[in-house]
Amino acid sequence: MLHVDAPSTLDEQVERLAAESKARAIAIALHDLESGLRFSLRGDRWFHAASTIKVAVLLSVFRAVDEGRFRLDDSLHVRNRFISVADGSPFYL
Structure with missing residues (x-):
């Protein structure tokens, strides 16, 4: 299981978790319609659903x-x- 240790940025946290998981590739795209929060890390990369x-x-x-x-x-x-x-x-x- 992966644990989070208060990284300085969300990008750094995701990159660290990806490295620990040994995933071949990761990407995240988030848009919270209620708060308007948006986050993207390689969000333009295509993956099979x-x-x-x-x-x-x-x-x-x-x-x-x-x-x-x-x-x-x-x-x-x-x-x-x-x-x-x-x-x-x-x-x-």
Whole structure:
């Protein structure tokens, strides 16, 4: 597990955590719509969405439930093949 030790800047903290994780590449882009806070560290770098797409799928399902199009106990078929918006290549979760 990675621990944070009060670095002097958020950039330095993220870089240190990335080095400790031995990740091949990292990037962060954040925009808090309530506070207006923005942060970006290599935020213009493209990555495959990978498992982050699950959040969008769940959000869509919950919205459909709110609109009465589905119920939480309905079975839904979800494809496990996506086309990358980064480079058009197929990938699987």
